[in-house]
Amino acid sequence: YTNAQMEKLKPQVEQLRREAQVQPMKVSAASSNLIAFMATNLPQDPLVPNNGPIQDNPFEEKKKCSVL
Amino acid sequence: QKPTTSSSDKKAETSSSSKKAEPAAAENASRAAESIELLAREAEELRMKLDAERNKLNDIPIEQAADRLSPLPHTGIKSRRLLKGHAGKVLCMDWSMDKRHIVSSSQDGKVIVWDGFTTNKEHALTTATTWTMACAYSPSSQLIACGGLDNKCSVVPLSFDDDIQQKKRFRAVATHTSYMSCCMFLRSDNLLLTGSGDSTCAIWDVESGQLIQNFHGHTGDVFAIDVPRCDTGNIFISAGADKHSLVWDIRTGLCVQSFDGHEADINTVRFHPNGDAFATGSDDASCRLFDLRADRQVCIYEKESILFPVNGVDFSASGRILFAGYGDYRVGVWDSLKATRHTTLYGHENRISCLKSSPDGTAICTASWDCTIRV
Numbered sequence: 001y002t003n004a005q006m007e008k009l010k011p012q013v014e015q016l017r018r019e020a021q022v023q024p025m026k027v028s029a030a031s032s033n034l035i036a037f038m039a040t041n042l043p044q045d046p047l048v049p050n051n052g053p054i055q056d057n058p059f060e061e062k063k064k065c066s067v068l
Numbered sequence: 069q070k071p072t073t074s075s076s077d078k079k080a081e082t083s084s085s086s087k088k089a090e091p092a093a094a095e096n097a098s099r100a101a102e103s104i105e106l107l108a109r110e111a112e113e114l115r116m117k118l119d120a121e122r123n124k125l126n127d128i129p130i131e132q133a134a135d136r137l138s139p140l141p142h143t144g145i146k147s148r149r150l151l152k153g154h155a156g157k158v159l160c161m162d163w164s165m166d167k168r169h170i171v172s173s174s175q176d177g178k179v180i181v182w183d184g185f186t187t188n189k190e191h192a193l194t195t196a197t198t199w200t201m202a203c204a205y206s207p208s209s210q211l212i213a214c215g216g217l218d219n220k221c222s223v224v225p226l227s228f229d230d231d232i233q234q235k236k237r238f239r240a241v242a243t244h245t246s247y248m249s250c251c252m253f254l255r256s257d258n259l260l261l262t263g264s265g266d267s268t269c270a271i272w273d274v275e276s277g278q279l280i281q282n283f284h285g286h287t288g289d290v291f292a293i294d295v296p297r298c299d300t301g302n303i304f305i306s307a308g309a310d311k312h313s314l315v316w317d318i319r320t321g322l323c324v325q326s327f328d329g330h331e332a333d334i335n336t337v338r339f340h341p342n343g344d345a346f347a348t349g350s351d352d353a354s355c356r357l358f359d360l361r362a363d364r365q366v367c368i369y370e371k372e373s374i375l376f377p378v379n380g381v382d383f384s385a386s387g388r389i390l391f392a393g394y395g396d397y398r399v400g401v402w403d404s405l406k407a408t409r410h411t412t413l414y415g416h417e418n419r420i421s422c423l424k425s426s427p428d429g430t431a432i433c434t435a436s437w438d439c440t441i442r443v
Contacts, residue, residue, distance in 0.1 A: 002100045009107045015285065015323055016114035022325060024121060024363035028128040030345070031366065034359070034387065035133060035405060037342040041386035046430040048388060049141055058167070058185065059148040059431050059443060 122364040130357070130367050134405035140388065143401065147415045148431070149443035151182050153189050157437040159216070160202045160422045162252075164209040167426050170433055172441050173200035173214050181212070181226065184426075184433070184443050191226060195238065202250045206257040211274070213241070213260055215248040221262045223274055242272045242279075250293045254304070254318075261304060263290035269306050271318065283316050285323040292336045296343035307334035307348055313358060327358045329365040335379045336423075341387050347404075349378025355392050357404060369402045371409060380423025382432060391432050393420030399434060415442055 043050055046057070156176030163170055169190070170182045177198045181191035193212075201216035206223075215221035221242035242248065246265035254261045259280070260272045269283040269290055288309030295304045303324065307313040311334060315325040332351035339346045345359045345366070354370035355378055369390060376395035383390055383404065390404040397420065399413035418438035425432050435441050 002097070002104060005104050006100070006107075009104060009111065011285075013107050013111050013114070015326070016111055016118070018322065019118055019325060019363075020114055022363055024125055025359075025361040026125045026127050027130065027359070027362050027364070027366055028133060030359040030362035031128065031130040031133040031405075033361075034130065034340070034342065034345060035137070037340075038386045038388045038405065041341070042388055045384050045386035045388060046428070047143060047145055047384045047432075048386065049144060057430065061148075 122362075125362060126364065130405060131407045134403075134407075137405060139406070140403050140410050143389070143411065145401065145411075145413065145432075147413070147442045149184060149187055151184075151187055151441035151443070152439070153180055153182075153192075154178060154439045154441075156439060157418070158421060158435040158439060158441055159200060160250075161424065161433055161435040161441055162204045163424055163426050163433065164205045165207055165427050166209055167428050167430065169205070169209065170441065170443075171203050171205050171212050171214075172435055173203035173216070174439070175199055179203055179212065179214050182441070184431075193224065193238075195222070199247070202248060202262075204252045206253045207255065208257050211253075211257055213251050213253065215240075215242070215251065215262075217247050219244045219247060219264070219266075221248050221251045221260060221272070223260070239277070241274050241277050242270060244268070244270070246289070249289065249291050249308075252293060252295060254295060261293060261295065263293045263306050263308070265289040267308070267310075269293060269304075269316065281318065281321045283314075283321055283323070285314055285316075285326075286310050286312070288333075291334060292348075294337050294339050294346065296339045297341055298343040301343060305337055305339065305346055307337040309333045311350070313337055313346065313348055315360065325360060325363060327363075327365065329356055329358070329368075330354070332377075335377060336381050338382050340383055341385060345387075347381045347383065347390055349381040349392055351377040353377060353394075355381055355390060355400075355402065357390070367404070367407050369400075369404075369407055369409070374400070376419075379419065379421050380434065382423055382425040384425065385429030391423055391425070393423035393434050395419040397436070397438075399423065399432075416440070 154174045156174040161172040173179045177195045179193040197218035199217040203214040220240045222238045222240045224238045242262045244264035250263040258274045263269045267286040271280045290308040293306045302318045311330045313327040314323045330350040336349040349355045357367035359366045380393035390402040392400040397416045401411045416436040422435040
């Protein structure tokens with residue numbers, strides 16, 4: 001009974017000790033990073049239309065050219 | 069008259085001899101109980117300390133920071149391809165790195181490889197098990213991994229031999245002690261990462277079938293795994309029935325970070341394209357965004373009107389959009405920063421089981437219990 005408890009507790013405590021060593025960042029700083037990443041990559045995001053050059057959509061049905 | 073003297077003498081005798089052994093046993097027992105109590109107290113203190121730290125740093129919610137951003141324009145996303153051919157519920161799909169081919173697996177044990185552009189079926193394989201819960205394309209696109217209720221993950225090279233020949237080439241690489249719920253190749257054709265109902269994850273050498281590393285820590289079935297898109301890290305993430313997401317160090321097998329928040333099973337997990345955050349979807353009908361460096365949940369995507377489990381999540385290429393596939397057959401298109409639902413995509417006729425963005429973000433693919441796949 002007590003051995004089983006030990007076996008369960010020990011790795012949990014070791015895990016928590018490891019986690020306690022992580023120095024976390026403020027949420028506002030993390031948010032800034034996410035927003036900055038998005039801002040850099042948004043113009044090339046194929047699923048978010050923008051006013052830039054129209055990107056080729058490989059899944060769009062190709063329109064047929066009509067030759068006059 | 070009872071012979072009390074003799075029986076009490078016997079009692080005195082036995083109790084004195086056992087009393088000699090008693091102190092030693094009692095002492096050991098009490099020492100063990102004491103160290104357990106100390107450990108339990110340390111665990112509790114550490115948990116409280118961690119929670120306090122994380123709450124201290126929870127200064128400004130992300131939606132507030134995102135307030136200044138202009139709203140998402142109308143995306144015009146719609147279903148452009150319908151892949152029909154499975155006779156059973158489609159449980160999983162994966163994109164090839166060529167951004168065009170898709171592999172899917174279903175409840176009836178069939179695995180199909182599709183050309184996503186033409187909708188043609190290029191390969192149709194029958195596995196030895198039903199409920200093929202997971203399938204994956206290798207980075208070179210030459211191998212497929214799949215498995216499920218057979219507790220295994222098998223690998224087969226794709227070729228244009230007929231199906232019977234192909235069936236012979238299925239080779240079991242991973243073996244768990246319960247169903248295999250998720251699998252993916254780890255940066256090469258020779259490393260396979262699996263998650264299982266036996267609550268562990270594992271990395272296997274594809275050629276030899278040898279177990280390279282296993283990962284113990286979840287206290288419930290593992291339902292989902294993911295690896296960051298950017299190649300340099302040495303971590304992966306897993307999530308499941310214990311409502312926790314765990315970040316693992318691949319080399320040591322140790323869990324380096326854990327995240328809680330969800331109120332029910334987590335069915336899906338996906339890294340943000342920046343590699344420092346991830347999203348999860350759960351039976352609690354919410355999706356959540358967690359940041360590795362803030363070490364906590366930073367956003368939740370939920371609405372009172374959304375009641376069904378989330379079975380698949382993925383991001384658009386910039387991370388701005390979070391797509392979520394629900395049990396009510398719909399896809400939610402969320403502004404991941406403002407935490408608002410931008411639109412809903414309709415089309416499937418049964419619950420969505422899997423959702424993945426293509427490698428270059430030009431499309432998302434959804435698999436459903438309605439036996440179809442949509443791009």
